[in-house]
Amino acid sequence: MTKAKDPVGPGLAALAGLIADETRAGFLLALLDGRAWTAGELARQAGVAASTASEHLGKLVAGGLLTEERQGRHRYVRLADTGVAQLVEDLAAQVAPTAAARPRTLRQSGAGSAMARARTCYDHLAGRLGITLTDALTSRGLLRQDTGFALTDAGLRWFDTAGIDLDRTGRRPLARACLDWTERRPHLAGTAGAALCRHALDARWCVRIGSERAVKVTTEGERAFTDLFGVEATALH
Structure with a gap:
């Protein structure tokens, strides 16, 4: 049969x-x-x-x-939609270790370093910056990672106090883990990750550089991330 x-x-x-x-x-x-x-x-x-x-x-x-x-x-x-973005980023994370090649020019090397340092992953922050902020939220008891990503009650209050609006009306999860293809660790995605990235760009804590997804932290961003996350400026670059 x-x-x-x-x-x-x-x-x-x-x-x-x-x-x-x-x-x-x-x-x-x-x-x-x-x-x-x-x-x-x-x-x-x-x-x-x-x-x-x-x-x-x-x-x-x-x-x-x-x-x-x-x-x-x-x-x-x-x-x-965000589902397509997640699919593409997850696939990129799976092939990145084997696809990585030595940069052939100084420009390629600089672009690769900038992307690894700080970039957007569709609508949230990634690279070392994304991991640093995710770790800071976790260490301060605002984000849990033990059973998947979830904002704590303190985390919800923190977003409100920081003036970062969270849209809780949609079906998208407030917090979701997204595997970072350069750091090989999860960074914050979901509604909270998108809201943080949008606020960081609107407040010019971060600005886009070049034609790639790379961003850099501004002087205003250094102060904000230090005040709100307890992250030292040296960890943001």
Whole structure:
């Protein structure tokens, strides 16, 4: 008797096929910065022709990994949702140890160091900065990591006191662990991670640098992270 096929199989194979192309994978990684990009910007980032980028983007949109919107003559795309961002980051974390290669230029070395030091992971902070802040929240009893990530009652009050608004109306978890592909440890994601990152960028505690996802901590950020997290400035760079 022939065993019935799992109905999930075709969809899983189609998803794997979408990500398997190197150009499309590069687009997904670039869009982990949480911003909307034009097809032209992604084409230049990947070093491919505009027509090639448009074809790949069409497949990613049709496959549900990207959404698109148009403003005038411009077509913008972004990751479809946080679930897609989590999938891409988790896959990147799995292959990072084997994919890592020695930088061929000083510029590549500098960009890699900046990404490892502090970056955005879709809508939350990652790299050494993300890990440092996550550890600080945990050591101060504001975040629990023993049975998965969860904000404590003190943690909820801390966010309110710090003026960092938490949207508790959606289905997204308040706190979620996201494996950091450079540090190989989990950093804070979920609603709390997104709110902290958004506040840090809006308050200019952190500013984006270059065309990658890298960010750097400003002088204002040093003071804020020291006052609110008890983190020494030397640990933020």
